[in-house]
Amino acid sequence: MACHPALRFGTVSMLVLAASAASASDLQEQARELFEPVPSTIPALRDNPVTPEKIDLGKALFFDPRMSASGVFSCNSCHNLATGGDDNMPVSIGHGWQKGPRNSPTVLNAVFNIAQFWDGRAEDLAAQAKGPVQAGVEMANTPENVIATLNSMPQYVEWFTASFPEEADPVSFDNFAKAIEAYEATLITPAPFDAYLNGDEAALSEDQKEGLALFIDKGCASCHNGVNLGGNGYYPFGLIEKPGADVLPPDDMGRFAVTETADDSYVFRASPLRNIELTAPYFHSGVVWDLKAAVQIMGDSQLGADITEDEADKIVAFLRALTGEMPEVVYPILPVETAATPRPTGEVLP
Amino acid sequence: MACHPALRFGTVSMLVLAASAASASDLQEQARELFEPVPSTIPALRDNPVTPEKIDLGKALFFDPRMSASGVFSCNSCHNLATGGDDNMPVSIGHGWQKGPRNSPTVLNAVFNIAQFWDGRAEDLAAQAKGPVQAGVEMANTPENVIATLNSMPQYVEWFTASFPEEADPVSFDNFAKAIEAYEATLITPAPFDAYLNGDEAALSEDQKEGLALFIDKGCASCHNGVNLGGNGYYPFGLIEKPGADVLPPDDMGRFAVTETADDSYVFRASPLRNIELTAPYFHSGVVWDLKAAVQIMGDSQLGADITEDEADKIVAFLRALTGEMPEVVYPILPVETAATPRPTGEVLP
Numbered sequence: 299m300a301c302h303p304a305l306r307f308g309t310v311s312m313l314v315l316a317a318s319a320a321s322a323s324d325l326q327e328q329a330r331e332l333f334e335p336v337p338s339t340i341p342a343l344r345d346n347p348v349t350p351e352k353i354d355l356g357k358a359l360f361f362d363p364r365m366s367a368s369g370v371f372s373c374n375s376c377h378n379l380a381t382g383g384d385d386n387m388p389v390s391i392g393h394g395w396q397k398g399p400r401n402s403p404t405v406l407n408a409v410f411n412i413a414q415f416w417d418g419r420a421e422d423l424a425a426q427a428k429g430p431v432q433a434g435v436e437m438a439n440t441p442e443n444v445i446a447t448l449n450s451m452p453q454y455v456e457w458f459t460a461s462f463p464e465e466a467d468p469v470s471f472d473n474f475a476k477a478i479e480a481y482e483a484t485l486i487t488p489a490p491f492d493a494y495l496n497g498d499e500a501a502l503s504e505d506q507k508e509g510l511a512l513f514i515d516k517g518c519a520s521c522h523n524g525v526n527l528g529g530n531g532y533y534p535f536g537l538i539e540k541p542g543a544d545v546l547p548p549d550d551m552g553r554f555a556v557t558e559t560a561d562d563s564y565v566f567r568a569s570p571l572r573n574i575e576l577t578a579p580y581f582h583s584g585v586v587w588d589l590k591a592a593v594q595i596m597g598d599s600q601l602g603a604d605i606t607e608d609e610a611d612k613i614v615a616f617l618r619a620l621t622g623e624m625p626e627v628v629y630p631i632l633p634v635e636t637a638a639t640p641r642p643t644g645e646v647l648p
Numbered sequence: 649m650a651c652h653p654a655l656r657f658g659t660v661s662m663l664v665l666a667a668s669a670a671s672a673s674d675l676q677e678q679a680r681e682l683f684e685p686v687p688s689t690i691p692a693l694r695d696n697p698v699t700p701e702k703i704d705l706g707k708a709l710f711f712d713p714r715m716s717a718s719g720v721f722s723c724n725s726c727h728n729l730a731t732g733g734d735d736n737m738p739v740s741i742g743h744g745w746q747k748g749p750r751n752s753p754t755v756l757n758a759v760f761n762i763a764q765f766w767d768g769r770a771e772d773l774a775a776q777a778k779g780p781v782q783a784g785v786e787m788a789n790t791p792e793n794v795i796a797t798l799n800s801m802p803q804y805v806e807w808f809t810a811s812f813p814e815e816a817d818p819v820s821f822d823n824f825a826k827a828i829e830a831y832e833a834t835l836i837t838p839a840p841f842d843a844y845l846n847g848d849e850a851a852l853s854e855d856q857k858e859g860l861a862l863f864i865d866k867g868c869a870s871c872h873n874g875v876n877l878g879g880n881g882y883y884p885f886g887l888i889e890k891p892g893a894d895v896l897p898p899d900d901m902g903r904f905a906v907t908e909t910a911d912d913s914y915v916f917r918a919s920p921l922r923n924i925e926l927t928a929p930y931f932h933s934g935v936v937w938d939l940k941a942a943v944q945i946m947g948d949s950q951l952g953a954d955i956t957e958d959e960a961d962k963i964v965a966f967l968r969a970l971t972g973e974m975p976e977v978v979y980p981i982l983p984v985e986t987a988a989t990p991r992p993t994g995e996v997l998p
Contacts, residue, residue: 361730363731369736380980386719395744395745588987628976628978629979632730634732644747
């Protein structure tokens with residue numbers, strides 16, 4: 299119920315804003331209460347110090363298709379850094395040409411989400427990284443085979459040792475996941491909206507500012523707030539009016555599968571909106587290709603708000619101000635296999 | 649018949665070697681007669697001037713999975729620049745989880761091959777680039793859909809216009825292929841063996857020099873010579889003794905399918921050997937994972953030479969001196985789709 303319009307403008311401490319508030323417009327001040335810019339440095343991770351060695355290792359793992367049973371898919375296949383950190387498909391195609399159950403979300407800025415996956419079932423990116431690699435319809439691998447693959451290549455063993463120098467047994471599935479998490483923490487994309495929040499009134503166009511004001515006034519920011527304008531809370535999809543079965547398939551009950559609590563039926567993590575311009579199609583069902591249409595569906599289903607064509611255009615203009623600058627990614631050179639490396643297999647197990 | 653041992657040491661002009669021959673060892677001189685180092689600049693292409701704009705466009709196309717019908721495969725999927733320019737599978741997995749008929753060769757230094765594909769059916773890399781994108785078991789796309797996809801994204805249209813500035817209709821399937829060819833021409837990997845050919849006697853270890861001498865003396869260099877130590881001529885696989893049906897499947901008659909000449913039965917382009925350490929499994933059938941085993945099969949089938957274990961080890965040591973330095977590849981940021989972009993489809997047509 300946190301997104302009920304009455305709760306829209308909760309009490310927010312103004313202390314942190316005091317320093318620069320003098321020169322800020324009302325809209326800018328209002329935005330600073332609701333949203334946060336991405337930080338200028340790589341965020342710290344719980345129980346996982348981010349080091350240059352770990353980032354490099356994580357990048358190699360992220361791009362290595364040998365982490366899948368078939369040798370076809372890497373993390374980057376469905377979270378492609380060339381195309382907004384996702385794969386631009388309704389649902390991903392994985393092992394054996396099987397389709398995944400939900401749209402692949404972007405990995406960009408995912409470190410700022412409160413939890414991972416559409417239903418928040420992974421508490422952090424390290425927990426998330428262990429999922430797709432084992433999912434039968436995605437990479438269809440096993441932790442044992444991942445570790446055997448990594449141990450078969452001396453270069454990987456060296457990199458793990460350098461990344462986890464205190465550990466007697468550095469090549470582990472936990473550390474595989476931690477290295478990927480460390481790399482993903484670097485995938486932060488400062489956008490014009492951050493410049494605006496950081497004090498540059500001119501960083502948004504007039505249309506974008508009107509869109510921002512509408513985004514706040516209509517109630518979008520009730521669920522889509524914080525650093526990622528979403529990704530930090532759980533809400534029923536169809537709070538006011540359930541969308542059609544194509545957009546909200548009845549058999550995917552969202553967070554209910556995680557908590558087994560009736561209240562969580564059709565509850566999903568509010569989608570983070572950074573780089574939303576780059577990550578069509580939209581929603582967990584991945585059936586809506588047009589961003590304006592997605593905005594209007596949200597207006598109907600979550601807010602009961604009458605969003606006009608012109609208003610939707612302005613909100614979309616604002617959302618485009620969330621398209622950030624990608625960090626430069628030098629494509630990794632991966633370790634070469636040895637005789638001990640498990641062979642790829644495209645076999646589909648029943 | 650060009651690889652008959654009697655033809656091993658043909659007449660080669662010594663003129664180009666005169667300048668530095670004074671300080672070169674006999675082995676070095678012999679090597680310079682048979683092999684050529686990679687050039688220090690991007691090679692010129694026929695009818696396709698290489699410009700920075702075209703290279704950047706070609707790189708984007710090379711990495712863009714939207715060039716496939718499904719949105720799953722890019723050129724880089726099977727010619728992965730992270731893993732030696734190939735995919736480390738016996739045969740690639742493509743559209744609908746179908747398997748390709750032959751092992752994917754490396755794209756690295758492919759510009760120096762006399763023609764492309766195992767049977768040389770494409771005269772150059774531009775002709776090659778048009779193949780997999782249309783092959784039903786690979787990317788399963790059509791030229792029309794590729795062009796519609798490119799035209800739907802203004803950024804691509806701009807890039808084509810900048811790459812082919814003289815042309816009224818720059819976004820064409822021919823230019824798609826030319827841009828990829830231009831990018832691939834940059835994928836050259838200077839190796840220790842090039843340093844050796846260029847005059848650095850110390851660039852090879854003693855084992856590698858012995859391996860080089862064996863590579864020449866046993867007759868390997870009869871077919872594997874030139875810049876790519878192969879890739880420049882066609883030879884029957886099984887000249888002396890046909891290998892087993894696993895290595896040489898009877899239903900793949902190689903160049904016969906191209907020329908329809910009986911003499912071309914089981915004739916293939918001699919495999920280029922640069923970066924061979926990185927591109928297991930070997931042969932067009934992709935069934936041999938061990939490089940030493942591959943060397944021994946070649947000794948038996950092509951030369952009738954008795955290659956001892958020790959000799960094979962030394963030849964492998966030499967082949968490792970062909971592992972080159974990859975150019976740094978900055979991962980591209982691809983244009984974003986629009987409402988006009990054709991949707992990906994994983995559907996497998998009969």
